Amino acid sequence: MATIRVHELAKDMNLSSKDLLDKLQELGLNMKNHMSTIPSAEVNRIKSMVLNLEKNRNNTGSPVQPAKTKGPEQRPALPAEGQKTKEPERSTGPVKPNPFQQQTKKDNKPNQFKNNQKQGQDKSFNQQNRPQKNNQGQGHQGQFTPNNKAQQKPGGAHQGNKKGPNTQTLRYNEPVLTENVFDEEDTLLNKVERAVGEKAYERGGKTKAPARKVSKFDDKKTDHKKGPKTFGKDRNRFRQNVKEPAPVVVKHITLDGPITVQEFAHLLNKKAADVIKKLLNLGVLATINQELDVETLILLGAEFGTTVEVKASKEEILFAEEPDKPEELEERPPVVTIMGHVDHGKTSLLDVIRHTNVTASEAGGITQHIGAYQVEINGRKITFLDTPGHEAFTAMRARGAQVTDIAVLVVAADDGVMPQTVEAINHAQAANVPIIVAINKIDKEDANPERVKQELTEYGLVPEEWGGETICVNVSAHTKVGLENLLEMILLVAEVRELKANPNRKAKGTVVEAKLDKGRGPVATVLVQNGTLEVGDFIIAGTTQGRIRAMQDDKGRRLKKAPPSTPVEIIGLSEVPQAGDIFLAVDDERLAKQITSERSALKREEAIQSRGRVSLDDLFARIQQGEVRELNIIIKADVQGSIEAIKQSLEKLSNNEVRVNIIHQGVGGITETDVMLASASNAIIIGFNVRPDANARKTAESQQIDIRLYRVIYNAIEDVKAAMSGLLKPEIREVVLGRAEVRATFRVPKVGVIAGCYVTEGKIARNAQVRVIRNGIVVHEGEIDSLKRFKDDAKEVNAGYECGIGLARFNDIHEGDQLEAFTFEEIKRELS
Numbered sequence: 073m074a075t076i077r078v079h080e081l082a083k084d085m086n087l088s089s090k091d092l093l094d095k096l097q098e099l100g101l102n103m104k105n106h107m108s109t110i111p112s113a114e115v116n117r118i119k120s121m122v123l124n125l126e127k128n129r130n131n132t133g134s135p136v137q138p139a140k141t142k143g144p145e146q147r148p149a150l151p152a153e154g155q156k157t158k159e160p161e162r163s164t165g166p167v168k169p170n171p172f173q174q175q176t177k178k179d180n181k182p183n184q185f186k187n188n189q190k191q192g193q194d195k196s197f198n199q200q201n202r203p204q205k206n207n208q209g210q211g212h213q214g215q216f217t218p219n220n221k222a223q224q225k226p227g228g229a230h231q232g233n234k235k236g237p238n239t240q241t242l243r244y245n246e247p248v249l250t251e252n253v254f255d256e257e258d259t260l261l262n263k264v265e266r267a268v269g270e271k272a273y274e275r276g277g278k279t280k281a282p283a284r285k286v287s288k289f290d291d292k293k294t295d296h297k298k299g300p301k302t303f304g305k306d307r308n309r310f311r312q313n314v315k316e317p318a319p320v321v322v323k324h325i326t327l328d329g330p331i332t333v334q335e336f337a338h339l340l341n342k343k344a345a346d347v348i349k350k351l352l353n354l355g356v357l358a359t360i361n362q363e364l365d366v367e368t369l370i371l372l373g374a375e376f377g378t379t380v381e382v383k384a385s386k387e388e389i390l391f392a393e394e395p396d397k398p399e400e401l402e403e404r405p406p407v408v409t410i411m412g413h414v415d416h417g418k419t420s421l422l423d424v425i426r427h428t429n430v431t432a433s434e435a436g437g438i439t440q441h442i443g444a445y446q447v448e449i450n451g452r453k454i455t456f457l458d459t460p461g462h463e464a465f466t467a468m469r470a471r472g473a474q475v476t477d478i479a480v481l482v483v484a485a486d487d488g489v490m491p492q493t494v495e496a497i498n499h500a501q502a503a504n505v506p507i508i509v510a511i512n513k514i515d516k517e518d519a520n521p522e523r524v525k526q527e528l529t530e531y532g533l534v535p536e537e538w539g540g541e542t543i544c545v546n547v548s549a550h551t552k553v554g555l556e557n558l559l560e561m562i563l564l565v566a567e568v569r570e571l572k573a574n575p576n577r578k579a580k581g582t583v584v585e586a587k588l589d590k591g592r593g594p595v596a597t598v599l600v601q602n603g604t605l606e607v608g609d610f611i612i613a614g615t616t617q618g619r620i621r622a623m624q625d626d627k628g629r630r631l632k633k634a635p636p637s638t639p640v641e642i643i644g645l646s647e648v649p650q651a652g653d654i655f656l657a658v659d660d661e662r663l664a665k666q667i668t669s670e671r672s673a674l675k676r677e678e679a680i681q682s683r684g685r686v687s688l689d690d691l692f693a694r695i696q697q698g699e700v701r702e703l704n705i706i707i708k709a710d711v712q713g714s715i716e717a718i719k720q721s722l723e724k725l726s727n728n729e730v731r732v733n734i735i736h737q738g739v740g741g742i743t744e745t746d747v748m749l750a751s752a753s754n755a756i757i758i759g760f761n762v763r764p765d766a767n768a769r770k771t772a773e774s775q776q777i778d779i780r781l782y783r784v785i786y787n788a789i790e791d792v793k794a795a796m797s798g799l800l801k802p803e804i805r806e807v808v809l810g811r812a813e814v815r816a817t818f819r820v821p822k823v824g825v826i827a828g829c830y831v832t833e834g835k836i837a838r839n840a841q842v843r844v845i846r847n848g849i850v851v852h853e854g855e856i857d858s859l860k861r862f863k864d865d866a867k868e869v870n871a872g873y874e875c876g877i878g879l880a881r882f883n884d885i886h887e888g889d890q891l892e893a894f895t896f897e898e899i900k901r902e903l904s
């Protein structure tokens with residue numbers, strides 16, 4: 073279940089986390105701190121509750137809004153029970169009247185509220201009054217009227233006025249019913265609110281209404297409107313239950329993270345079987361030792377009338393710092409990445425920009441390679457990232473760091489749009505980064521910038537002069553023509569984007585490059601993205617930490633401070649971090665060390681997250697749950713024609729529930745870059761007559777990317793179609809046994825060609841199927857005819873050994889080919 077943190081919601085609502093927390097507190101929602109989680113499904117509802125709270129406050133004159141007279145300053149009106157401070161763990165906070173109920177129909181409110189209205193005001197009434205009842209803990213005969221809520225506050229006996237179902241008093245006196253009234257919209261928030269109410273009720277009321285007994289009726293949809301029969305029956309049952317000794321009900325649990333069913337049952341003071349039963353009601357099938365994620369625990373706790381709070385890790389608290397206020401933000405230089413096809417002039421362009429602008433302003437300045445550098449144009453700075461564009465995008469984005477503000481796409485005017493140009497466009501578009509096209513080499517005779525522009529339109533980049541939005545600049549890295557214009561355009565785009573950061577806070581940024589230097593130890597080039605990094609700061613980056621001993625910029629100058637958008641080389645870290653790691657300056661060393669040790673826990677979380685990756689196997693279920701609205705696909709194939717055919721057929725599969733997006737396509741084998749893009753964009757990869765290389769396979773495995781390989785286009789389309797409609801049944805799955813490299817070939821008379829191979833991975837088994845891969849493309853698939861170690865037949869040959877392989881009915885084996893042995897495995901379909 074997706075959740076959102078309080079601070080994120082606060083940011084979204086343009087409030088400080090503290091303000092929002094106060095408001096939530098006021099609404100009786102027990103959020104402990106800005107890292108507390110709110111289920112996404114409740115966000116809209118909470119928003120409207122908070123907004124209504126504001127509205128009601130402003131609306132002070134209205135006589136029909138008694139709740140506003142009970143603002144936070146009126147809290148003492150509620151009984152000031154000592155427990156609140158004595159037992160913070162068990163306290164659910166002051167329970168305030170819910171302004172929710174003061175909505176009028178014309179209010180623009182979420183469905184939830186509309187339903188509340190439909191179901192009767194009793195719900196809001198209960199929400200409002202039960203706590204009050206508890207607070208007073210005295211008999212109350214239910215003289216409640218909407219205009220007299222303030223006077224009603226002290227009320228709260230358990231014997232109700234049963235004059236009729238339409239009197240709020242009646243409902244007020246029937247806590248059992250309140251459980252059922254919410255059935256239709258029994259969301260987590262409702263449950264939490266109820267838990268809040270019940271807790272208060274229990275503390276103040278003379279009867280300890282056992283939440284467990286109440287929950288007995290949970291599954292019954294007891295709608296009081298249906299008639300008094302059910303109502304009375306349940307009430308009687310409730311009364312009987314009241315006489316029993318109340319079980320110890322745990323009202324609040326604080327957890328550090330996920331725990332098992334058994335552990336949770338123990339904390340709840342319940343039998344594990346009861347917990348498993350409740351889980352079943354929630355649609356979760358779990359065993360006693362199964363670990364439950366925090367969202368499930370919160371939901372489960374609510375089922376038992378227990379609020380579950382999950383403590384944010386130190387790291388979470390640290391990373392989720394208060395958002396900057398608009399007045400604290402200052403303009404920062406744009407961070408630019410240069411991308412493009414091989415040999416189109418990226419390096420030349422970067423070099424000429426750097427040298428022209430560096431040497432001009434820094435006579436004799438030494439430029440050194442630190443993976444990023446800054447240039448100054450008309451007093452304004454631009455930061456260039458010197459890493460290959462797609463790496464900057466995918467590697468860093470895959471780690472959650474978005475560093476680039478603008479992508480400069482270099483296209484050679486004499487060559488036009490090429491495969492890597494398209495790849496670069498796809499990467500930038502997937503990252504939502506604006507593209508400026510630099511049409512390079514215009515000094516060449518056969519340069520044809522107009523043709524380049526024409527070609528670009530096919531990829532959605534329509535030049536400005538043709539009525540589009542893409543800035544295209546003609547340049548030459550050789551003659552330096554157009555360079556200034558290009559830089560000005562970068563600044564223009566930066567200005568439009570209003571790139572800002574707060575220099576007056578602790579630094580946060582991304583590691584761009586890192587290496588181990590013999591003399592200096594771990595050296596990292598980092599890009600400061602917010603705040604100011606200073607010598608002496610203690611930073612953490614990935615799983616490493618350390619105090620910055622020295623900093624220098626791309627010109628080799630020692631720096632004491634690095635403001636936002638500055639790339640600097642730092643020394644002082646204990647280990648080499650990874651490019652793409654987010655770094656953060658922290659206040660003390662102890663905390664930093666604690667946090668790096670907490671990273672392992674975070675890794676576990678990442679593993680859980682990667683389980684959330686899209687795969688064809690569970691696509692349907694996830695579409696049904698509303699988790700997947702778009703199916704991102706990367707297509708790699710042996711020829712362009714196949715790509716087009718697959719693309720068109722797949723795009724046609726889009727329906728109302730899910731849209732099929734081909735985010736990248738290309739001719740050739742599946743590479744690590746494809747997998748990284750899939751990882752960053754949560755895509756699946758479809759390979760047609762191509763294979764992933766070793767790195768791609770490893771990365772796909774670790775990132776849990778679904779790679780589907782096909783030899784028949786129809787099968788690919790059918791699989792996606794079946795997955796989208798929940799009919800996919802991959803009973804048989806291919807298992808790769810190993811790979812061998814062909815080092816030599818021998819023609820044996822009457823036998824055919826024998827490949828002298830070296831097994832590089834896994835094993836080659838005699839009875840396996842084998843495919844011949846040449847430059848990432850499958851050229852043959854068939855059976856092994858012979859497998860020999862020296863002169864002897866072998867059943868299988870393991871990695872690290874040489875062998876001779878003959879293929880059945882196939883002799884066109886070349887030196888350098890890869891032979892991949894595979895077999896098929898039956899997969900038992902799990903019931904879903």
Ligand SMILES: Nc1nc2c(ncn2[C@@H]2O[C@H](COP(=O)(O)OP(=O)(O)OP(=O)(O)O)[C@@H](O)[C@H]2O)c(=O)[nH]1
Binds near residue numbers: 412516548
């Ligand atoms: N005539 C001309 N040649 C250029 C220009 N820019 C680059 N070249 C030449 O094009 C070739 C490739 O340039 P690079 O800068 O290495 O291209 P690249 O895109 O960085 O190439 P990779 O690093 O291999 O991806 C070199 O021989 C450059 O001299 C230009 O503006 N005009």
